[in-house]
Amino acid sequence: MLFNCIMCGSSKSKIIKDNLRDSNQHKVVKCSSCGQVQIYPRPSIIEDKKYYDKDSQAIDTFKSIDMNSIKERSTIESRRRLAAFQNKLKRTDDMLEVGCGYGFFIKYMEMHGYSIQGIEISDIRREYGTTNLGCKIFNVNLINEDLPKSFYEKYDVIFLLHVLEHISEPEEFLKKIRKMLKKDGLLIIEVPNFDDHMLNISETYYDFYFQRAHITYFNKESLEKLLKTSGWLIYEFKGIQRYDLYNALNWIIKGKPELENRKLDTLEWVEDFYRERLVTELSCDTLIAYCK
Numbered sequence: 001m002l003f004n005c006i007m008c009g010s011s012k013s014k015i016i017k018d019n020l021r022d023s024n025q026h027k028v029v030k031c032s033s034c035g036q037v038q039i040y041p042r043p044s045i046i047e048d049k050k051y052y053d054k055d056s057q058a059i060d061t062f063k064s065i066d067m068n069s070i071k072e073r074s075t076i077e078s079r080r081r082l083a084a085f086q087n088k089l090k091r092t093d094d095m096l097e098v099g100c101g102y103g104f105f106i107k108y109m110e111m112h113g114y115s116i117q118g119i120e121i122s123d124i125r126r127e128y129g130t131t132n133l134g135c136k137i138f139n140v141n142l143i144n145e146d147l148p149k150s151f152y153e154k155y156d157v158i159f160l161l162h163v164l165e166h167i168s169e170p171e172e173f174l175k176k177i178r179k180m181l182k183k184d185g186l187l188i189i190e191v192p193n194f195d196d197h198m199l200n201i202s203e204t205y206y207d208f209y210f211q212r213a214h215i216t217y218f219n220k221e222s223l224e225k226l227l228k229t230s231g232w233l234i235y236e237f238k239g240i241q242r243y244d245l246y247n248a249l250n251w252i253i254k255g256k257p258e259l260e261n262r263k264l265d266t267l268e269w270v271e272d273f274y275r276e277r278l279v280t281e282l283s284c285d286t287l288i289a290y291c292k
């Protein structure tokens, strides 16, 4: 299969890594024309559908699916997100989370009085959210299916939280999403940041970073470019640091993560300094874009 850049269509690329943490069938390449980093060969929509139906990302990462720990981590993320997004949301808004996974964010938002639905292609995750959490989750593949008319201009707010990096045709996908949004609606995007400082600091982190589920690796510039070509206007851009200094130190010293978010209690000012600095320089782990 010939290389075809996900962003600019160029056929020229340079290999920057021979394998992924969970696949020897894929390489990491950088487009020689626009510089976008992506995996190659790019998984097809059908391959991705199969991949997510089996919940392969979770199984490959955690070896087995421990719903309690997934739920625990999701709750921490949901709490952070609601706090960050709250001043842009109204209780009367109709909201949608595209790629909602098991539905933990939807459930969390409902518990806080918001009206929110989801879209999820993974059968196993959608069924969990519908059956166990009572969420309203639709089975729509925005890349290869026509959008049902009932979705046109339906929502005030759409969330894309760590989803865009998984999408094999991001421009097409973002254009479809626009159709679902009401006039003056808001799109909130969160993606991992490829300018993450840890990629320069820890070799083991670099090896761990590239994974089969993540097709595209964005930084501020490439995310802005994609949004612009897809017809979106970014009116606010922010970096956030989700993982703490303790996690960074573990990667450097032990070559593995520490996801428990254990605070360096006595050195709280160091932690604050660390996060503030990374966010200012946009070398933090996560990017957020608010778009219209």
Ligand SMILES: [Zn+2]
Pocket: 005, 006, 007, 008, 009, 010, 031, 032, 033, 034, 035, 036
């Ligand atoms: Zn390119």
